Amino acid sequence: LGPGSRFVLADIPGLIEGAAEGAGLGHRFLGHVERCKVLLHLIDCTQDDVAGAYTTIRNELEAYSPELAQRPEVVALNKIDALLPEQVAEQVTQLKTVYDGEPLLISGVTRVGVKKALSEVSRHLGLIAEEENAGEDADWTPL
Known part of the structure; x- marks a missing residue:
């Protein structure tokens, strides 16, 4: 992104349904997600049900921690190079049924x-x- 722009990304493998209740490695993965301030959802657009994939993740986040589910998110359909443009458009339409x-x-x-x-x-x-720094110095004066 350029000089001075940096942040740490945590790659959390796909969560399975029931992860919030401990299915698979759910709690271990969700524990790592708690340390993230922004969520980047990469949804494989070559799968049959992109809306279901997104919904599963959102449901697991909400079940694990409503606060975590409220964090800012960026949603992206990945692997668009593997589909024709009209197929990608269909996947976008499907995803928009569950993502605003x-x-x-x-x-x-x-x-x-x-x-x-x-x-x-x-x-x-x-x-x-x-937001975190807003008002931090508001009460400070040099006197």
């Missing part, structure tokens, strides 16, 4: 949209930092 925003379209292979996704994460982190 506009999902980003990215490809890890061709890097299309990757910088935009990272920029969105960085933007959210900047907003969080501003």
Whole structure:
């Protein structure tokens, strides 16, 4: 993103249904997610049910921690290079049945949209930092 722009990403493998109740490695993965300030959901657009994949993650986050589920999120359909443009458009339409925003379209292979996704994460982190620092010096005076 440029000089001075940096943050740490935690790659959390896909959660399975029931992760919040301890299925699979759910609690271990969700414990790591708790340390994240922004969530970047990468949804494989080559799967049959992108809406279901997104819903499963959202449900597990909510079941584990409503506070965690309220964190800022960036949603992206990944692997767009593997589908025809009209198929990608169909997946976007399907995802929008359960997600109110506009999902980003990215490809890890061709890097299309990757910088935009990272920029969105960085933007959210900047907003969080501003909120955390707001009023911090308001009561301070040099006298």
